[in-house]
Amino acid sequence: MLHRNALAVLLALAAAAPAAAAPSASIFYFDHSYRITSGLSESVEEVIKSSASLKLEKVLTELTYTNGDTFLLEGPEDLSARELNATTSYALIEEADAIDGAFSIALPPRDLAEATAAALRENLRPYREVELRRVQLLRGVSPAGIKFRALRAPWRAAKPLWEPTLRSRQLVSAGERLDEFSVFSIPTGLDGISRRMVEEGADKRTAVMLSLGAGGTLAGALMKAGPARTLAYMRAAGADIAALDPEDLANFRAWARSGALKVSTAAPEFICTNLRITDPELAGLVQPYAVREIAGIRTGFISLVRAHSPSELAGSPFEVWDPRDEKALYRVIDQLRAGEKVKAVVAVSFLKSGELGWLLNFSGIDVLIGPKAWDTESGRSTRVVLRGWEKETHTGPALTVFPDAGGAGVIRLERGPRGSLAALESGPPPEDGREPVFYREQLYMKERIARYFMGSGDSVLPDLRARGGYTIHAFFNMAAALLRKEYGAEAAIVKVKPFSSRVPGEIPSSMVSTWLGPDEPLALALVPGFHLRELARRAVPEGSDAEAYLGAEYLAVSGLDKSGRLGGLPIVPSETYLTALPAGMAEGKPFIKVLKRPEGAPETLHAAVLGALQELKATTASRLAWEEAILEAARNVTAPRSVWRLNLRNLSAQMVDTGVRAPGGYGQVNESRISAADQTQMQGSARLFSEFYSESFRLDVGVSADYGKTVLRPKGQPRLTTESADQLVYSGELVYRWRKFDGRLGKLVAGPYASAAYDTEFARAGNLPLRK
Incomplete structure (x- = not known):
């Protein structure tokens, strides 16, 4: 009886117990981005400049190393990351006050730490907090006996290995004393992928691994890794789906041109919803969406990129439609909901922050x-x-x-008893004390990135932040102006590649190269006026940041003044102008005549601009003169100049010989009624003028000549010669440009003018006097 009662109780409890919760679906994601910011550097500069007792002498930005909690403060140039990784011998020199905040640690002079921290708190209070903390100043000795100094921040977590970062040095003077503020940047991103996340993501019944991008800029312009290395990284992470970002499309275009891009079953499934592929062989490479069954929840994935300008994907098999086309996007959502029967839709947006608002109000996601x-x-x-x-x-x-900043995390989807979505949760990736997957490979990438942007540190541009800095508009106008002078051309064209990277202090040559974008061969060509006008209409406008230039192709044009004149003269559509431009812009245009490059002229854009910048720095007598020379080039103002040219406006010659042969049928016709004679007509015309143009005057002096003869050759009679044209005119005109107008009727000039002409002839007509 007791057994029966116990069994009944157990059955009752089992019936009353809730059903076991369904396992949640996990979407693990990771990205490929990396950033080193200047952090507190500019804020510290503002504090220095606002101080009456301090004078900012110079700002330098240089490469250094960190392992997360320790930063290299001072050491010889041959001290490498490998040597630092092997160093275990450290001795405490002293403790000091440092300022922690905004992705950086600032080390001010000892007696200025409190005042600097207070000023920074006041300046940054509306946006972020900074904190004064104690740091350790250490002396280290590497296994090779290399001595160095380092700063340790005990509150920060240490990483297994050292990696490159930036150090900004503000050199200041306080009376006769020289001091230094040091600001160390904290790099973020590319720290590998948690091994536990990879292990949990390997269970495809309950999880999916989503890659936000497929390498992007790092795999393309920076590392030139190619598709094989990029796909190897995603396979190591167990990526199932890769949402392509705009830089990935540029990479795919380059890889497709070189034949390196192939469809592989081992690759993750690439998605880009607002992309069309016109190449049949690559049509299966990128899909508009992906569908996965995860823990019983059928889930759809879509990805959106910004609309490209036609030139950005020109020559590629890719076309991008505007993601704000709601009808087109709803068609995709309807296909997922009704056709694929998904219960959840996950959207990855690579749109800029200003373009995201409409998507937050879009239903179906x-x-x-x-x-x-x-x-x-x-x-x-x-x-x-x-x-x-x-x-x-x-x-x-x-x-x-x-x-x-880590770029990785997890999204969990929970379903209710009837299979509908019951809860959504997002959080950081699962913790793991082991070395992350691909950590060392990404450390190598960081080294490459740092060298790519900073190079050897040779500065070619002065620090102009106090005078406006280097905007995209100013920088590319400067590049075009320098290119025109390097080639001795009338005009120069440079393609604008928006950039967002900046460093405090003087700008090294490597960063200038990144700002210019991919290097291109140059050409010197005769460009017709009608095409030069078209190019000038795409001149780069003023803008505050890189996002302002996305979605269109802009050019920097040098040689034209504000009124669109070249050398003080209006551009004539039928005339040609000596122009320096990227060689690719002349390809496929038969109306552009490419000339031989001037002897000694640089062959590529980077060589031309960097060579001109290095020459400017070497030939200017002082720093102020260097700054003025760069600012003058950035203004890209073509100074008015006097122009003299000898213009052969017209030269023509014509000779017509007419012979008459009477048919036999006219043999019995009276010749007095029908007559004809052979004749030869010769005529020539020429217009030769000397033209002088200055900013306000124009003087034309020249000669116009027309002369012609007609010789009749009647049968059985002497030849008869007559003049069909005989005019010789010497003329001159002086015009003063008093006012210039540019309105609805076009460009107009108002002002007084004077003209004179002398009209005569080559030969007298019979016994008449020469016409004058």
Whole structure:
């Protein structure tokens, strides 16, 4: 009896117990971005400049190393990351006060730490906090006996290995004393992928691994890794789906041209929703969406990139339609919901922050992964409980995720008893004390990136932040002006490649090369006026940041003044002008005549601009003169100049010989009624003028000549010669440009003018006097 009662109790308890919770679906994601910011550097400069007792003498930015909690403060040039990794011998020199905040650590002079921290708190209070903390100044000795000094921040976590970062040095004077503020940047991103995340993501029944991008700029312009190395990295991470960003499309275009891009079953599934592929062989490479069954939740993935200008993808098999085309996007969502029967839609957006607002109000998307937030310590975790989510109409996603500086995380989808979405949750990746996957390979990438931007540190541009800095508009106008002078051309054209990288202090040659974009061969060509006008209409406008220039192709044009004149003269559509430009811009245009490059002229854009900058720095007598020379080039103002030319406006000659042969049928006709004679007509014309143009005057002096003869040869009679044209005119005209107008009627000039002419002839007509 007792046994029966116990069994009944157990059965009752089992019936009353809730059903086991369904396993959640996990979407692990990671990206490929990396950033080193100047952090507190500019804020420290503002504090220095606002001080009455300090004078900022110079700002230098240089490469150094960090392992997360320790920063190289001073050491010889041959001290490498490998040597630092092997160093275990450190001795404490002293402790000091440092300022922690904004992705950086600032080390001010000892007696200025409190005042600097207080000033920074006051300046940054509306946006962020800074904290005064104690750091250790250490003396280290490497296994090779190399001595160095380092700064250790005990509150920061150490990484297994040292990696490159930037150090900004503000050299100041206080009376006769020289001091230095040092600001160390904290690099973020490219720290490998958590091994535990990779292991959990390997269970494809309950998880999927999503790559935000496929290498982007790092795999393309910076590393030139190629598709094989990029795909190897994603395979090591176990990536199932890769959402392509705009830089990936540029990489795919280059790889498709070289034949390196092949469809592989081992690669992750590439998606880009607003992309069309015109090449049949590559049509299967990128899909508009991907679908996965994860823990019983059928999930669809889409990816959106900004609309490209036609030139950005010119020559590639790719076309991008505007992601704001709601009808086209709803067709994709409807296909996922109705055709693929998905319960959840995850959208990855590579749109810029200013373009994201409309997507936050777009229905049909459950989870939106937006732009990277770059915060390092928030450990964002969000949970949204859904009640009747599938029964209601929504005007936006239930969960929006902004990846942090690490670029990796997890999104969990939970379903209710009937299979509908019950909850969504986002959080950081699972913790793991082991060395991350691909950590050492990405460390090598960081070394390459640092060298790519900073090079050997040879500066070719002065620090002009106090005078406006280097905007995209100013920099490329400067490049065009320098190119025109290097080639001795009338005009110069440079393609504008928007950039966002900057460093405090003088600009090294490597960074100038990155600003210029991919190097291109140059050409010197005769460009017709009508085409030069078309190019000038795409002149780069003023803008504050790189986003202002996206979606269109702009050019920097040098040689034209504000009124669109070249050398003080209006551009004539039928005339040709000596122009320096990228060789690719002349290809496929038969109306552009490419000439031989001047002897000694640089062959590529980088060589031309860097060579001109190095020459400017070497030939200017002082730093102020160097700055003025760079500013003058950046203004890209073509100074008015006097022009003299000998213009052969017209030269023509004509000779017509007419012979008459009477048919036999006219043999009996009276010759007095029908007559004809052979004749020869010769005529020539010429217009030769000397033209002088200055800013306000124009003087034309020249000669116009027309002369012609007609010789009749009647049968059986002497020849008869007559003049058909005989005129010789010497003329001159002086014009003063008093006012210039550019309105609806076009360009107009107002002012007084005077003209004179002398009209005569080559030969007298019979016994008449010579016409004068």
